[in-house]
Amino acid sequence: MTDNLNSVKTSRAYHHGDLRPALLAAAEALIAERGVDRFSLRETARRAGVSPAAPAHHFGDARGLLTALAADSFRLFGDALAAAADKEDSRIARIRAQGVNYVNFALAHPARFDLMWRGSLIDAQDPEYRAAGQRAYRLLDTAVRGEAAAGEGLEEAGPAAAPSLACWAMVHGFARLALDGVFGSTPGAAERAAEAMLPLVLDHLDV
Amino acid sequence: MTDNLNSVKTSRAYHHGDLRPALLAAAEALIAERGVDRFSLRETARRAGVSPAAPAHHFGDARGLLTALAADSFRLFGDALAAAADKEDSRIARIRAQGVNYVNFALAHPARFDLMWRGSLIDAQDPEYRAAGQRAYRLLDTAVRGEAAAGEGLEEAGPAAAPSLACWAMVHGFARLALDGVFGSTPGAAERAAEAMLPLVLDHLDV
DNA sequence: TGTACATCAGTGAACGCGCGTTCACTGATGTAC
């Protein structure tokens, strides 16, 4: 009661006060440590210092929590793509920077990246999740096609979106292969492989 | 006893006689149905009509069985890549055919494809698994670079392997995005997207 | 061809485990008056 005002964080109040983000943080730490496959709602609650029934108040069930974490991850991911687009002048430079950020995000947050695409664990129809995913796609599409993209979503992507899909597939495949350890565990191996193949694509992206 | 000679399959003998492949088939059917995440050794044994302890004799543990299935899948996958390389004349045609077969394999056997790369469930150091994976890579590398590849493995892949990595990343990323439902669930949507972006890459693969 | 026996591939019951979710509850918060 005395420290209730100046120290919300350390007081062991009955009400946590900030449980939702705390649970997301605990879940993130858990999957980063163990891998997405070994996520557990109980363990997440345990780490947040809360009873196993508490998460239900904020997320409904386990899938709800993972969906929220996936949406959060997609937002972070979108921020990374946006940052790349902002800081470069030429279009090729933007595409390149965005590809680098795409892969770097995957390597820096492998568990988040895994979760983002793990349809079996999340509710892909969730509005927040979908919105965050669409935003990321639009950023990518705009970087590749410039004004021509006109902010159209993935649903209505026509044949004109092909260059964007090509870049996306390439960078996504590279990120996945790197995460799956295909380029070896030597630090920097993935980066070197990327550097070697980048010009192959960018030099010919004269669309 | 009477049908023991002319009908090994239907007799409910104490010894199954062909349990190893039967378990692999059951496991394949199970993950095809439920997804890799919901694999269970007990359920696999149940489907093979055998006690839960039986698989241990052939695979040690659950991971052993999944590793064997992953290796088997990589072999099938390699066959698909080899078939593409065999039936075409020009190098570009071969690359294209192999890419098509790569994606088709993923779409036709999504659970197998998932499992092949699911490091958390299998023993990536298993010799059979590694050999099958290496073979697939060599087929891909040879198709892209021709004689220059000289059958070198993924480990010793130098900068010269960049075109192969680029093709691989692209086709792999495309397969993954398609499996993750990014191109929508409409049948043929993935194929149309692929057709649209293929020329972008192939027309410029003048290496 | 027959028999003894080691080896092998199964059984099925039992183990302990951690899980997600439910339930009736309780303590804190904040709003109406």
Added chain:
DNA sequence: TGTACATCAGTGAACGCGCGTTCACTGATGTAC
């Protein structure tokens, strides 16, 4: 400013579940003689 009370965010015990693996065992196979 004080009080009543509805609402909300927690508790913690309990539920039933399916899991992977272990164990002592048993029935079939195949080999040596």
